[in-house]
Amino acid sequence: MPCGAITYSERTMADKYERMLELLAQTDDWVTASELADDLGVTTRSVRSYVAAAKTAAQPLPIVIASTSGYRLNREAYGEFLDRARTRGDIAGTPQERVHHLVRRLTELDDGIDVFALADTLFVSESTLEADLRKVKTIADTAGASLERAGSRVRLIGTEGSRRRLLSSLLQAESSRGVIDLDALENEFGLTALGAFKAELMQALEADGFFVNEYGVDAVLLHIAIAVDRARRDQHLSDANVHPDPQHVAVVDVLRRLTHEHYGVELNAADLEYLARLLVTRVVAPGNRAAETPAIDPDDRDTVDRIVTQVLDEYSVDFRDDAFMTRFAIHLGNLVARARDNARSRNPLTRSIKSSYPLIFDIAVFIASIVQRERDITVDDDEISYIALHLGSHLERASRREQRVTCSIVCPSYYDLHQILRKKVEEELGDQLTIEYVVTRSDVDPRDLASELVITTVPTGAVREGVVVVQPFLTDDDIDAIRQAASRARRQRRRAGIADELLEYFDERLFFATPPGDDPESIIRGLGAALVEVGAADEAYVEGALERERMSSTAFTETLAVPHAMGLTANRTAIALALCPNPVTWGDARVSVVAFIAFSADGRARFQPLFDQFVNVFAARRDVAGLARDSGDFAGFIANLARLIDES
Template identity: 25%
Template sequence: MLTAKQIELLTLLLKQETSVTASFLAHELHISVRSIKSYVASINSEGNNKIIVSSNKGYRLADKSIAESLIHGHSTIPESYIQRAYLLIRKILIDHQEVDSFDFCHEVFISYSTLKSDLAKWNIAFKRYHVRFATKQSKLVILADETSKRKLLSKIIFEEADHKLLDIATLYKLYSQETVQHLSCLLRRHFDQNKIYINDYSFMNMLLHLLIILDRVKKGSSLSYHPVKDTPQQQQNPLVISLCESIEKQFKVDFNANEKEEIDLLARSNINSHLINSDLHLSKIIDQNSMSLTQTIVNNVYNNYGIDLSKNSFIIPFSLHLNTLYNRIKRGSFNPNPLLSNIKLECPLIYEIAIFVSLFLSDVFNQKIPEDEIAFLALHIGTELERQKSNEQKLKCILLCPNYLDWREQLYNKLLFHFGSDIHIIEIASHLSEITSKKYDILITTTQMDYIHSSNIYYLCPLNFDDYTAELAKKLRELKFSLKKKQVLAELYHLFNPTLFFVDPPMENKVDIIEFLCTQLLKQGYVNESYFDQVMEREDASSTDFDDLAVPHAMKCNAIKTVIPVIISHKGIIWKSKPVHVILLPTISELDKKHFAALYEVILSLFNQRNLKETVLTIHSFDDFYQYIYSHLNT
């Protein structure tokens, strides 16, 4: 069984055309040259012949096909208790296996005592999901109702979406960097010139597909054009015509009707799904069979995995993708997917969902779906999950605008073009009555609403939009910070613990203070024994004091459970060269790491103030401290 780093090493070598040095590999994998040599020896022991060969030029794979089979034939060894939890959850909730506790120990190379320790840690870490891990007649089980199990499964699938399925660095490894840069700039220029917003996920998806088409044409593998009669035909968008012409001129290629149709559908599926969300408009560009098929797939995925793919941001692109997939099946030709290995390795759960979908489609189309096409299905699913995670950090916005002289479409596009990284437009309405039951963070309206007094309603006139951008930007910043404060307020009870609150402790320097807090955390089961060293490693790199406040913390979010120990010192504790009066040690679990940035910003804002010393003098107990935090978060 290979470790995660050994898998990464093989994957990196698969992408190299020539021998590369140990120094290069060590730099790319962020490990030492000695570790590279050790990993090479371990990997070579997996086969009868050498898998990685070395020379004075460096390392290369003896046979790439052997390396690929080795990667896909091995599962990586989970190296932390959270990774082991994810493996167990997958076995029980996805594969529906009965898991023997001793067999599990053998598989992940841990002792039975470590497993018992893991069980205790899992039950602390996953307590909020209302599940309990236990052993029952030597079997490992997850005790919970079906709703809680589904939420837990949804959680780990969304966590997997943190592995960037697609970014510019990945494309550089698959195609010429020059080609990727030129095509990316050309694509971005076309959208900017036409003032059209496209989010990062859709942009990267479109860029990948254009690279595939371009690569195919440049290699002389253009598909012959055979229009499919039962697929709706649509007049091409002027933007797409201009884009095709620019790509042809830039890269000296000629697209046939098939490629142009492919690019047209690609653009329609990635640009502003809200603008084509009416039933009338959808019926013109998407075959109703594909829409029905997508709805069935969305329902099946939700019922089996608890993942909600019912938004237009998924349904429209996926339905159009099914259109093109059906066309490729009829023509008997399929697109190669250069991301196949990456997706299978980095996102096995998302790929598993894609296999589930492909088996359903195989029955519908009476045609086995190739692996490359399964990877495209995974790309759509994973991209939607990434988009949903990104939208969680944005303000939920409703646009209230009468559909007069195309104002709605123009304003929608302008808002996203300028503020797409800050707002997620969840609804577009013409009348207030349409949104009375909707929850939102900000309502942007073109209708004066003086009779409603609310801080989250913003009026602008669509005729002179640019006059409002600076004021709206300030409004959005204030609302985003207010939202972060509400998120921290909701978790306040779990973040601070009276048993980890101390006033005027006897220690007089930061090392003793940090050691004292880490010892308390260890005694109460929040961290492991190495936590003090981790915090001091970060502190030694750069002092964490801010005037009267110090916030020491570890670089990694690997606590068993999230908590923030607090020290209040009325006389002050010397930190670097001057005294601090408030010390917070954010101790964050892997499950909560995505909230750390927002938490850190809010906490700093509460204590990083000029009169902090005077405030500290009023705090003598945990209740005083809690009341101070609560009152400031409520303002």
């Protein structure tokens, strides 16, 4: 990003190629010009010009690698390019950088800034800076602050709390994929060894008996960095209405000690109580000591009781477990506190949870809708993902036994060798395998054994999937081979049960070679009308799908949208599908396939694997683009889909 005066066209080009670099940074795979063009909404010719502009801006660093497979980011060179830009202090290169600069200046200067003078300093026109100020105003409004204008002078009006929320919102919005960069925080606020501070903070909290959720630590470190920076300027939260929570005492003591030891600042009672509340509601959970178990708000427990009942009714998934409900009631209280404080908790796993576990995410959306309605708050995708983590961890524990692979051991009898082998297999792989038979003959044919996996010490030429030949005394390589074979067996079991079943729900009357609309709502209504016409759903289900879409985008991968209502209320399960040869903007994604799924209460056991498998098939961008491009009719679509399922 060059210093000095730049033209409007140069600024526009910088915006474009930086967006392209962000897309390349999201994958380690090659990305074709066509794929980038679809995501950016431009032509492949424009993509090539963006690549050229990025290479010119980064010279001599080779930040983009080109080949016949497409483009890929050279991460090492790109990191050096960003470091070099930060070191130079290129603040006027892009609109995002100017907005960042404006927010920092406005939060630091009580008397505000002069728009005309700042435009000259940044080498931009006054109209450009006015456009940047409008963006700042939007962020400030969300944080509870406002901009006051007097002639050419603009200043920020708001409490110390609103100024900190403004800084937090800005920096979290700039973070990559929801992950806070500690090096960037150090540079931003002139701090040192923030990583060491983090390690010592976690160690101290764990020593005090807390469980630490590391996914939320970096977001709280952002608030700690802001508090230290403001305290250095003698800008503190007001002590006037501070009511210390007795359950925060240990956390407050840790924060007071570490901020003083590391950064030489004295945070006041309000600063410390605020940071402690963030840690308690985002990062730490009470440990096993009874004295540290917080009192659960009766309203939170009542809400969880209703949620569990409604989820059982709507999805036939049972969360009636005292330990889970207690943990979730604590989480619910913290979630509501964050929402009312307007303290967003970013979740770096949001995208992967949404694409990898769509049913769990969908139940989390259903729960979030109940919480929103009952508590009059807004629950965003990051918070929904934290709910999904609670649900998924409980379901994972409950399903481990069901997911075990059946196994037979073939080990000819020689003293107690077969018993030693069985014991070793159970010790190393007992959570993955259920041993059905131990065969002590050497003449058994593995093809005669019905178990999914056969572990044998006898070399065999019999052709059968799932046979693992091992040493009589298991080696590490043997254990790895068995583990891999068990993983393949689980995958094959799942595919065998889903592939044929998936195709049962497609109907030529519900297939659209092109989308029946040009935006999510019109496409949902068009596909919904087809489902209503064949009797799979009614108008109420279609309206329910639209309501679900407004809660959270159903673009579960970068290429696939799966609109549906939140309950299993369709007349029968069916899928109305539209191919989009020209990708359609759907939330933050551009999708090539839209599958409106009507889910009924019948066949609940098949619901989750069907839903998960369907989404997983469409995870590969290149395969989906080919499916949308090459499937001109229903027969072609079914043939291509069957191939993708087989190869997935």
